[in-house]
Amino acid sequence: MDLTTVNKALEIIINSSEDFGIEEVNFLNSVGRILKEDIVADRDFPPFDRVSMDGIAICSESFEKGQRKFKIEGIQAAGSPQLTLLNSENCIEAMTGAMLPKNTDIIIQYELLTIENGFATVHLEEIKEFQNVHLKGLDRKKEDIIINKDTIITAAEIGVFATVGKLKVKVAKQPKVLIVSTGNELVGVNENPEDYQIRRSNVYTVVSLLEKLQIKAETEHILDNKEVLKIKINSFLNDYDVLLFSGAVSKGKFDFIPEVLEDLGVEKLFHQVKQRPGKPFWFGKKVYTERSRSEKIIFAFPGNPVATFVNCLNYFYPWYYKSMNLDFTNRPQAILGEDYFFKPDLTYFLQVKLSYNEGKLIANPIAGKGSADLANLVDSDAFLVLPDDRNEFKKGEVFPIITYR
Amino acid sequence: MDLTTVNKALEIIINSSEDFGIEEVNFLNSVGRILKEDIVADRDFPPFDRVSMDGIAICSESFEKGQRKFKIEGIQAAGSPQLTLLNSENCIEAMTGAMLPKNTDIIIQYELLTIENGFATVHLEEIKEFQNVHLKGLDRKKEDIIINKDTIITAAEIGVFATVGKLKVKVAKQPKVLIVSTGNELVGVNENPEDYQIRRSNVYTVVSLLEKLQIKAETEHILDNKEVLKIKINSFLNDYDVLLFSGAVSKGKFDFIPEVLEDLGVEKLFHQVKQRPGKPFWFGKKVYTERSRSEKIIFAFPGNPVATFVNCLNYFYPWYYKSMNLDFTNRPQAILGEDYFFKPDLTYFLQVKLSYNEGKLIANPIAGKGSADLANLVDSDAFLVLPDDRNEFKKGEVFPIITYR
Numbered sequence: 001m002d003l004t005t006v007n008k009a010l011e012i013i014i015n016s017s018e019d020f021g022i023e024e025v026n027f028l029n030s031v032g033r034i035l036k037e038d039i040v041a042d043r044d045f046p047p048f049d050r051v052s053m054d055g056i057a058i059c060s061e062s063f064e065k066g067q068r069k070f071k072i073e074g075i076q077a078a079g080s081p082q083l084t085l086l087n088s089e090n091c092i093e094a095m096t097g098a099m100l101p102k103n104t105d106i107i108i109q110y111e112l113l114t115i116e117n118g119f120a121t122v123h124l125e126e127i128k129e130f131q132n133v134h135l136k137g138l139d140r141k142k143e144d145i146i147i148n149k150d151t152i153i154t155a156a157e158i159g160v161f162a163t164v165g166k167l168k169v170k171v172a173k174q175p176k177v178l179i180v181s182t183g184n185e186l187v188g189v190n191e192n193p194e195d196y197q198i199r200r201s202n203v204y205t206v207v208s209l210l211e212k213l214q215i216k217a218e219t220e221h222i223l224d225n226k227e228v229l230k231i232k233i234n235s236f237l238n239d240y241d242v243l244l245f246s247g248a249v250s251k252g253k254f255d256f257i258p259e260v261l262e263d264l265g266v267e268k269l270f271h272q273v274k275q276r277p278g279k280p281f282w283f284g285k286k287v288y289t290e291r292s293r294s295e296k297i298i299f300a301f302p303g304n305p306v307a308t309f310v311n312c313l314n315y316f317y318p319w320y321y322k323s324m325n326l327d328f329t330n331r332p333q334a335i336l337g338e339d340y341f342f343k344p345d346l347t348y349f350l351q352v353k354l355s356y357n358e359g360k361l362i363a364n365p366i367a368g369k370g371s372a373d374l375a376n377l378v379d380s381d382a383f384l385v386l387p388d389d390r391n392e393f394k395k396g397e398v399f400p401i402i403t404y405r
Numbered sequence: 406m407d408l409t410t411v412n413k414a415l416e417i418i419i420n421s422s423e424d425f426g427i428e429e430v431n432f433l434n435s436v437g438r439i440l441k442e443d444i445v446a447d448r449d450f451p452p453f454d455r456v457s458m459d460g461i462a463i464c465s466e467s468f469e470k471g472q473r474k475f476k477i478e479g480i481q482a483a484g485s486p487q488l489t490l491l492n493s494e495n496c497i498e499a500m501t502g503a504m505l506p507k508n509t510d511i512i513i514q515y516e517l518l519t520i521e522n523g524f525a526t527v528h529l530e531e532i533k534e535f536q537n538v539h540l541k542g543l544d545r546k547k548e549d550i551i552i553n554k555d556t557i558i559t560a561a562e563i564g565v566f567a568t569v570g571k572l573k574v575k576v577a578k579q580p581k582v583l584i585v586s587t588g589n590e591l592v593g594v595n596e597n598p599e600d601y602q603i604r605r606s607n608v609y610t611v612v613s614l615l616e617k618l619q620i621k622a623e624t625e626h627i628l629d630n631k632e633v634l635k636i637k638i639n640s641f642l643n644d645y646d647v648l649l650f651s652g653a654v655s656k657g658k659f660d661f662i663p664e665v666l667e668d669l670g671v672e673k674l675f676h677q678v679k680q681r682p683g684k685p686f687w688f689g690k691k692v693y694t695e696r697s698r699s700e701k702i703i704f705a706f707p708g709n710p711v712a713t714f715v716n717c718l719n720y721f722y723p724w725y726y727k728s729m730n731l732d733f734t735n736r737p738q739a740i741l742g743e744d745y746f747f748k749p750d751l752t753y754f755l756q757v758k759l760s761y762n763e764g765k766l767i768a769n770p771i772a773g774k775g776s777a778d779l780a781n782l783v784d785s786d787a788f789l790v791l792p793d794d795r796n797e798f799k800k801g802e803v804f805p806i807i808t809y810r
Contacts, residue, residue: 027594031613045780048600054657075658077629079589081601095657097590097708099601110656139778146780154810155613156782159710162594162606163779184484185502189432189567195453196486196504201567208436208560224482251515252459252500253480303502305564335764359740359803360765373544374568375450375551377561398764405559 003274005388006314006347009283012269013315016285017322018295020173020241027161030153032214033171034324039147039157042164044137049100051076053132056091056113056120057104060127068122072115076101091120100133107132150325172324175241175297177210177217179203180233182248182257183303184224201374202246202301202308209312209404213320217244224254234264237286237296244316247303250280257300258282266298274388275347277307281315305374310349310383313402334384334401337364340393342386349383351376354403363401381405408679410793411719411752414688417674418720421690421702422727425578425646432566435558437619438576439729444552444562447569449542454505456481458537461496461518461525462509465532473527477520481506496525505538512537555730577729580646580702582615582622584608585638587653587662588708589629606779607651607706607713614717614809618725622649629659639669642691642701649721652708655685662705663687671703679793680752682712686720710779715754715788718807739789739806742769745798747791754788756781759808768806786810 004012022036051057058070070091076083078097085092085103092101100107106127114121140146146160153171161169179202186200187193203219210217218240222232236243248257249271258271266286273281282300299316301308321328334354342348352363366380382403386393393399409417427441456462463475475496481488483502490497490508497506505512511532519526545551551565558576566574584607591605592598608624615622623645627637641648653662654676663676671691678686687705704721706713726733739759747753757768771785787808791798798804 028609028612031616041780045778047598047603054655054660077589077659078657079591079602079629081599093658095659096655097588097603140780147783151783152810155610155617155714156779156809158613159606159610159714159779160783162609163604163710165594165597165604167595183502184482186484189570190572192570193452194486197484198452198502199568199570201564204433204567205560205564207433208563211436212560224484247502250459250501252483253498254482254500255459305568309560309564330760332761333764355735356737356766359738359767361761373450374561374564375446375545378552378556378565404561405557 003272003279004270005274009270009273009281010315010318013283013319014322016269016295016297017319018175018241018297019325020175020323022170023173024168024170027158027166027169030161030169030171031155031158033153034326035147035151035153035157035169036149036172037170038145038149039160039164039166039169041140041142041144041146043142045139045163046134046136048082049136050134051094051096051098051100051107051132052134053107053109054096055094055107055109055132057085057094057101057107058091059085059088059104060106060129062089063106063122063127070120070122072118072120105130105133150327152326174215175320175323176239177215177242177244178220178236178240179206179210179217179244179246180220180222180236181246181303182222182224182229184254186221202303202305205305205309206244206246206312209309213317215320224248224256226256226260229256229260230263233260237264237266240296242297242299244312245298245300246308249282249300249302261298261300266296274345275349276344277304277349278302278311279346281307281311283315306351306377309377310402313383313404314349314385332361332401332403333398334361334363334382336384336393336395336397336399337362338395340365340386341391342393343391345388347388348386349402350386351380352382352384352401353380354382354401361401363399408677408684409675410679414675414678414686415720415723418688418724419727421674421700422724423580423646423700423702424730425580425728427575428578429573429575432563432571432574435566435574435576436560436563438558439731440552440556440558440562440574441554441577442575443550443554444565444569444571444574446545446547446549446551448547450544450568451539451541453487454541455539456499456501456503456505456512456537457539458512458514459501460499460512460514460537462490462499462506462512463496464490464493464509465511465534467494468511468527468532475525475527477523477525510535510538555732557731579620580725580728581644582620582647582649583641583645584611584615584622584624584649584651585641586624586626586651586708587629587634589659591626607708607710610710610714611649611651611717614714618722620725629653629661631661631665634661634665635668638665642669642671645701647702647704649717650703650705651713654687654705654707666703666705671701679750680754681749682709682754683707683716684751686712686716688720711756711782714782715807718788718809719754719790737766737806737808738803739766739768739787741789741798741800741802741804742767743800745770745791746796747798748796750793752793753791754807755791756785757787757789757806758785759787759806766806768804
C-alpha cells in the first residue's frame with residue numbers, strides 16, 4: 001500500500017492553490033475577508049496638532065518666564081475651527097480632540113489648575129515640550145501605508161477603513177464551494193432514521209468550518225449510484241471552483257467517488273494518506289484548458305465524521321490561506337500534557353483539550369473511541385498533530401496544534 | 406482623585422450581568438451562540454453494531470476453528486437492512502457504515518483478503534474480539550447528555566445537532582445593544598473632513614467587536630448638546646438593554662455624558678479607572694422597578710480609539726460572557742518577550758504582537774505613540790495586561806492577554 005505522507009499531501013495541496021480574483025465590498029461587511037489593497041493614510045494622522053487632555057493651552061515661553069496665572073481668552077472645542085491666542089500671556093481652554101490654538105504649544109490639564117474669575121492658576125513647576133499635544137503626523141504621514149494587503153480583516157482594520165474614509169475595500173473573491181455527502185445510510189436531519197440509517201451531519205459541520213473563513217458553501221447529497229454520481233458531479237464541476245466530498249473514497253463496493261472522478265477527467269494527485277483519522281482521503285484537480293478559470297479542486301474526504309472534520313481543517317484551510325496569499329508559517333504549537341502511546345505508523349490527529357499554564361499552551365488528550373466518534377469533538381477543542389515516525393510521545397513535548405474553537 | 410482599580414471595575418461589571426432569556430433558532434444559524442439546553446442522544450451511538458472497515462463479516466468461531474476460506478453469501482451495504490449469515494462457515498461482504506450482519510461478529514478488511522470465484526481467503530493468523538466493529542452504544546447511550554448547556558456553539562456542536570435530529574436549538578437571547586458616539590469633531594465615513602474634523606470610527610470597530618459575539622448592534626451619533634443628549638438617551642434607555650458610549654466622559658467642557666446619565670436616573674457605579682488607555686471610563690445602570698426587564702446597563706468609554714477598543718474587550722466581553730452564564734476562568738496568558746518599563750501607577754494595556762515558540766505564547770511590545778493611535782492596532786494582535794503596582798516588567802514574566810484576532 002502506497003500511502004502519501006501528511007507533509008507530502010499538504011505540499012501537493014498547497015501547490016494546487018488558486019487565485020480567485022478581487023472584488024469590492026462595503027467596509028462594514030469585510031470582517032474575516034482578506035484585504036487585497038494597501039490602505040494608505042488620506043492625510044496626516046493626527047491631521048492637526050491635537051489636544052490630548054482637557055485643560056488650558058498656553059504659550060510655553062510665558063510659563064518658562066515664571067508666569068503661573070493666565071487670563072482665559074476663550075474655549076477651543078473639538079470640532080471647531082482653530083482659535084488664535086491673541087495675547088501670549090493669556091490662555092485658551094482647550095478640549096481633548098480639538099485643534100491646538102494658534103500661538104500655543106502646550107496643554108496643562110485641569111487636574112493641575114485652579115480656575116477662578118476668568119483666570120487659570122497653574123500648580124506645576126516643570127513642563128515638557130508639546131505637553132499633552134499629539135502632534136500632526138506623529139502616528140502616520142499622508143500616503144503612508146497603514147495596512148498592507150493580504151491581511152485578514154478584523155475590528156482593528158475596520159476602524160482604519162472608517163478613519164481614512166474607505167467605504168469600499170478590495171478583498172479576495174471567495175471560491176465557490178460545494179459540499180457533497182454520499183451514502184445510502186444517510187437521511188435528513190428532520191427525518192426519523194431506520195435502525196440501519198443515520199442522519200447526515202458532515203455537510204453541516206463542513207459548512208460551519210467554511211463559514212469561519214466567510215465562505216458560504218452549498219450542499220448536496222447523492223445516493224451511491226455510479227451513473228447518478230457521474231451526471232451530477234459532472235455538472236458540479238461546471239458550476240463550482242471546489243468540490244468537497246464526504247464519504248465513498250475507501251475500498252467498499254459502493255465507494256465510487258475516485259473512479260467516477262477519474263472517469264470525468266479529474267486528475268488524482270494522491271489517494272490514501274499516512275494518517276488517522278482520514279486515511280482514504282483522495283485529492284485531485286481538473287484542468288480546463290479552454291476556460292478562463294483553469295482548475296477545479298476536489299477534496300474527497302472519508303465519510304467518518306471526525307476524519308472529515310480534521311481533514312477539512314488540516315488540508316482545506318491551508319489550501320484556502322495559500323490561495324488567498326496569506327502567510328501561515330507561524331503555526332501554533334502546544335505542549336503534550338501527559339505521556340501518550342499510538343502504535344500505527346501514521347500521523348495521528350489526537351483530540352485534546354487546551355489550557356493555559358504560565359503562558360504555555362497545554363494539550364491534554366481526550367480519550368476517544370475511534371474516529372467515528374463525533375460526540376468526542378464537543379469535549380475537546382483541538383487536534384495535536386503527532387508525527388508518524390514514532391509511537392511514544394512524552395509529556396512536555398511540543399507538537400503542532402489545530403484548534404477549532 | 407479616586408480611581409477604581411481594573412479588578413474592582415471588572416467585579417462591579419460582572420455583578421451587573423443580566424439574563425436575557427432564551428430563544429430557539431435553526432441549528433445551522435446557531436454558530437457562536439450560547440447553547441441553553443442539554444443535548445441528549447436520541448438513540449444509542451452508534452445506533453447499531455456498525456462495520457468500521459470494508460471487508461467480510463464472519464463468525465469468529467469458524468475462524469478460531471482454523472477455517473480461512475469463506476464462501477461469499479451476499480453483500481451488506483451501508484443504508485440497507487441487516488442481512489443474516491445463513492451458514493456460519495460462509496461470509497458476507499460488508500461495507501463501512503453498514504449494520505454488522507446477524508450471526509457474524511468480526512470484520513476482516515479487504516487488505517487481508519484474496520477474493521476469487523465467490524470465495525474470500527483470509528491472510529491473517531489472529532483476530533481480536535469484535536475486530537473492526539464499532540459496537541452499538543459504545544460512544545453514547547440513548548439519553549446520555551452529549552453537550553451540556555452553556556456551551557459556545559462551534560462546528561463540532563453543529564455536527565451533533567444534526568446527528569441527533571435537533572433542527573431547532575435553544576440559545577441565549579442576545580441583549581439589544583446601541584453604540585453611541587458623541588463629539589462635534591466627528592463626521593461620517595463618506596464625508597470629507599475639514600482640517601479640524603476626523604471621521605467616526607469607534608462605532609464601527611465596536612460593531613465589529615460585538616459581531617464576534619454574534620450581537621448585531623445598532624449605532625447612533627449625537628452632537629455635544631446637553632438637551633439633545635438628554636432627550637435621545639432617554640429614548641435609547643427605553644429601547645435597548647445596553648448602551649455603549651464612546652467619548653464625552655472626561656473633564657472637558659462638553660463632556661456631558663456622565664451628567665446627562667445621572668440626570669436621567671442612571672446610577673453611576675464607577676467613574677475613572679486606574680488604567681491606560683481608558684482612564685475616564687464611566688459605568689452605570691438604571692433600574693426600572695415597574696418593568697419586567699429590570700436593568701439597563703451603560704458602558705461609557707472614553708472617545709480615543711484604542712481606549713474604546715481595549716475597554717470593550719476588557720469590560721464588555723466579560724460582562725457578556727457572565728450574562729450568558731459562561732465560565733471564563735481559564736483566561737489566556739502570554740510571556741513578555743522583552744523588558745518593558747511603564748511609569749504611571751496604572752494598569753497598562755500594552756499592545757503586543759504574539760508568536761509561538763515551543764508551545765509558549767510570546768508577546769512582543771509594539772511601540773505605540775499614545776492611546777489615540779488606532780493605526781497601531783493593525784500592527785499588533787493583542788493587549789498584555791500589566792498590573793498597576795509595578796513599573797518594571799521583565800522578559801519572561803507571564804501576564805494575562807486579551808487577543809482580538
